[in-house]
Amino acid sequence: MTSNAAPRSAALALSPVAIRVLIILAAIAVWEVAARSGLFYQGVFPSVLKIVAALWELLTSPDFYWHLSVTAGELVLAIFFGGTVGAVAGYVLGVSNYLSRALEKYVYYVSATPKIIFLPIVIIWFGVDSGSKIGLGAVAAFFPVCLNIASGVRSVNPVFLRVGAAFKATRSQVITKIYLPAIRGAAINAARLGLAVAIISVLLAETKLAKNGLGYLVTQAFNKYDMPTMYALIFFIFIVSVAINTAMIRMAGERESGSSF
Amino acid sequence: MAAPVSPSAARPASEMIGFDGVSVVFDTPKGQVVALDDVSFSIPEGEFASVIGPSGCGKTTIFNILGGFLQGNSGEIRLEGKPLQQSATDVGLVFQEDAAFPWRSALDNVAFPLELKGVGKEERHARAREFLQMVGLSGFEDKYPAELSGGMRQRVSLARTLVTQPKVLLMDEPFAALDEQTRLLIGDKITTIHNEMKQTTMLITHNITEAVQLSDRVLVMTYRPGRIKKVVEIDLPWPRTSEILGSEKFGQYVAAIWDDLRVEASRGLEAQGA
Ligand SMILES: Nc1ncnc2c1ncn2[C@@H]1O[C@H](COP(=O)(O)OP(=O)(O)O)[C@@H](O)[C@H]1O
Ligand SMILES: [Mg+2]
Numbered sequence: 001m002t003s004n005a006a007p008r009s010a011a012l013a014l015s016p017v018a019i020r021v022l023i024i025l026a027a028i029a030v031w032e033v034a035a036r037s038g039l040f041y042q043g044v045f046p047s048v049l050k051i052v053a054a055l056w057e058l059l060t061s062p063d064f065y066w067h068l069s070v071t072a073g074e075l076v077l078a079i080f081f082g083g084t085v086g087a088v089a090g091y092v093l094g095v096s097n098y099l100s101r102a103l104e105k106y107v108y109y110v111s112a113t114p115k116i117i118f119l120p121i122v123i124i125w126f127g128v129d130s131g132s133k134i135g136l137g138a139v140a141a142f143f144p145v146c147l148n149i150a151s152g153v154r155s156v157n158p159v160f161l162r163v164g165a166a167f168k169a170t171r172s173q174v175i176t177k178i179y180l181p182a183i184r185g186a187a188i189n190a191a192r193l194g195l196a197v198a199i200i201s202v203l204l205a206e207t208k209l210a211k212n213g214l215g216y217l218v219t220q221a222f223n224k225y226d227m228p229t230m231y232a233l234i235f236f237i238f239i240v241s242v243a244i245n246t247a248m249i250r251m252a253g254e255r256e257s258g259s260s261f
Numbered sequence: 262m263a264a265p266v267s268p269s270a271a272r273p274a275s276e277m278i279g280f281d282g283v284s285v286v287f288d289t290p291k292g293q294v295v296a297l298d299d300v301s302f303s304i305p306e307g308e309f310a311s312v313i314g315p316s317g318c319g320k321t322t323i324f325n326i327l328g329g330f331l332q333g334n335s336g337e338i339r340l341e342g343k344p345l346q347q348s349a350t351d352v353g354l355v356f357q358e359d360a361a362f363p364w365r366s367a368l369d370n371v372a373f374p375l376e377l378k379g380v381g382k383e384e385r386h387a388r389a390r391e392f393l394q395m396v397g398l399s400g401f402e403d404k405y406p407a408e409l410s411g412g413m414r415q416r417v418s419l420a421r422t423l424v425t426q427p428k429v430l431l432m433d434e435p436f437a438a439l440d441e442q443t444r445l446l447i448g449d450k451i452t453t454i455h456n457e458m459k460q461t462t463m464l465i466t467h468n469i470t471e472a473v474q475l476s477d478r479v480l481v482m483t484y485r486p487g488r489i490k491k492v493v494e495i496d497l498p499w500p501r502t503s504e505i506l507g508s509e510k511f512g513q514y515v516a517a518i519w520d521d522l523r524v525e526a527s528r529g530l531e532a533q534g535a
Contacts, residue, residue: 159358162330163362167374
């Protein structure tokens with residue numbers, strides 16, 4: 001009937017989920033073949049079984065959870081400080097045409113530079129311990145939060161603001177009852193992007209100068225040439241990041257009825 | 262049938278809205294646009310007045326001035342006898358645009374102004390329910406704007422403004438985007454509400470039938486500069502039943518206003534086509 005009613009071959013009958021699972025299985029198989037082929041320097045591709053064993057060992061050791069909590073704590077504070085300052089700055093740029101034209105280009109340019117170059121500065125300011133990790137994460141989170149909130153604020157339908165003015169809403173009422181719900185999707189998106197870059201910056205900082213945290217564990221495993229543990233850590237970080245990201249995309253997508261304008 | 266009563270006779274003739282020589286000039290890249298030129302009119306308390314004119318003639322400018330969004334270049338605007346700036350008269354606004362908050366249910370949309378004033382949840386929901394019923398939206402309390410038709414959303418906006426029980430109600434082409442049947446039905450609702458609440462109402466429209474159907478008086482505007490060309494008092498009995506809408510007199514009012522508007526509309530058409 002229609003053009004997409006192509007004859008169904010066996011391959012096309014697979015559901016998208018099945019294809020995704022197959023890709024993962026294939027990747028594991030390729031990895032395992034590479035591990036056992038002997039073509040690579042020993043240990044570069046540790047056997048999947050070894051990685052699973054290392055992961056199990058990590059997940060059952062209290063030490064790992066201590067490092068995990070350090071990183072998680074740094075991240076929470078980084079996104080809190082960077083997010084708060086970024087949201088306020090974004091709101092100000094969003095409502096003020098004048099400030100936006102004067103300053104937003106700078107925010108935009110700096111946002112495109114790798115934040116790791118600020119590491120020496122944050123170390124001088126906040127010390128070599130958690131302070132510098134939080135600082136770097138906060139700096140990283142600031143930019144996407146600021147820019148996304150600013151553009152969210154600008155995209156609010158002006159008639160909603162006129163409704164607020166007509167009912168004599170105070171400024172704080174306009175912010176909490178109009179701007180905030182109107183830009184809910186943009187705000188969650190801003191938090192998601194902020195968190196993503198904060199994770200990168202915190203972990204990167206932990207690999208440089210640190211005595212604890214997941215980044216430190218990765219470096220330690222690398223220095224000890226403990227490849228299974230290193231891959232297990234990377235796998236763990238990857239899964240957690242993807243899970244957080246997916247959860248926030250789901251949240252942002254909920255009741256996006258604001259898209260009618 | 263009840264004996265026809267002329268509303269203007271039953272209502273006190275004290276002025277609610279007054280414009281005296283109001284002019285508004287916009288500076289645009291293409292030069293100055295005189296949106297309003299020496300506009301004067303007076304609307305008595307409790308009356309229902311319509312402002313009609315081709316698009317671009319300055320109707321929204323009048324709305325924006327009364328809503329406090331814009332200041333005139335000259336002239337005086339009065340509310341209940343006081344200059345607009347010093348007036349404490351509550352003015353309720355219904356905008357031309359779709360202005361129901363998409364993130365709030367119909368009930369919470371209507372409760373919004375009460376929420377701003379700190380009215381408790383139970384009371385504001387009770388009152389919001391009452392006003393949703395008034396605009397004929399009982400049963401739609403929990404629906405979100407995306408689940409409602411354009412006409413329903415506009416009625417939510419209307420209820421949200423009415424819930425504050427303003428002394429003056431201004432509506433800027435609230436039903437322009439609706440189909441004819443919906444508009445006729447909402448017109449009946451508007452008349453009922455006006456009879457009940459007696460708020461002084463100014464309806465901005467470009468629909469002649471609507472203006473004659475709903476109004477005690479119709480202000481006809483000219484196109485560029487925006488002036489009041491004529492004020493037509495509609496001396497038809499209330500309620501404006503379908504019988505009255507089909508009457509000869511009703512048709513005469515419509516024809517007379519169209520005569521005045523035709524010239525303006527064609528000038529507007531030429532100006533905007535050029
Ligand atoms: N902010 C503005 N800047 C410049 N010109 C404007 C502005 N607002 C309205 N105008 C012009 O003033 C005239 C009247 O506009 P408006 O009151 O919106 O007309 P209407 O509501 O009757 O369609 C129009 O010609 C319009 O182009
Ligand atoms: Mg208009």
